[in-house]
Amino acid sequence: RAKTAEPGTVAFFDAPMHVSALRRTALANELDQGLRENQFELQYQPIVNLASGRTDRFEALVRWRHPERGQLLPDEFLPSMEDTGLIVQLGHWVMAEVCRQLVEWGPEVVSVSVNISDKEFWSQDLLTRVLATVGRHGLAPDRITLEITESVLMRRPELALRLMQKMHEAGLRLHIDDFGTGYSSLETLHRFPVDAFKIDRSFIRTLTSSDNSVELISALVKLGKALGIAVVAEGVETGEQLEFLQEIGCATGQGYLFMPAVAGDRVAELLGHSLHAEDSSQTL
């Protein structure tokens, strides 16, 4: 109907599209410039042993120090980077930066988890490239843990399995991220050479309000034990959630209760201390 109306109407319908296309191009240019000008930064969130409160592993989370808009979180720019393919370049930078940090921190940091995007995971040279970067820094491959979301894996489970087998044989650690949201079958899951799966934050969040998630999380922890796969609970925010997870024997967790992601230079002071809330006075 708009097309047959008078020219002014057509312009009216076209304008928003034009503007959003311009915005996308502008953002893509900014992202590209951001990469060239080193505006990205990694922060690290501890992965905590729930029994002891101690940590020796961290997840790297990217932030963009935007020259005008301040610090931006991944949800604000990663989707565009996926669209434009810039995510692959960002991934190169992230891996190199994590390796540099690991060398600086030394062997007390056992492994750092790096999130792998959809595009990166399916790219031909991911494994070669990661191994080259790790090797160039003189690190063993198991110092790097790749986090791949369940929904990415489930798009092509058979191919994903083959790719992950190669990564596993090369010595990289593998975690399934956002577990419970991607509808993988048990049959598929137990064949994957993964070291851990991370129970999606949405299940932890509804813990106290929903019997369903109590049952589900308990089942996932049992499943992990049966398969010999570690389980990490994401998004632990309250003492109540921690208690429940401890009761059912969930070994590890991450969340604001312990600590949000922090700058790399704060990591050394966290090693060897308990991050349990009640111990926080002796921690920091």
Ligand code: C2E
């Ligand atoms: P993710 O891998 O599932 O990371 C966990 C997210 O939950 C992080 O958000 C983290 O800051 C947040 N979080 C941790 N504890 C809590 C908590 O107790 N409560 C709540 N509400 N949130 C918590 P962030 O840093 O905004 O990252 C969002 C997503 O962006 C990540 O989800 C990951 O998928 C992606 N991402 C982050 N960094 C990278 C990266 O370097 N490369 C790629 N490809 N993706 C990344």
Ligand code: MG
């Ligand atoms: Mg992750």
Ligand code: MG
């Ligand atoms: Mg996650």
Ligand code: MG
């Ligand atoms: Mg997530």
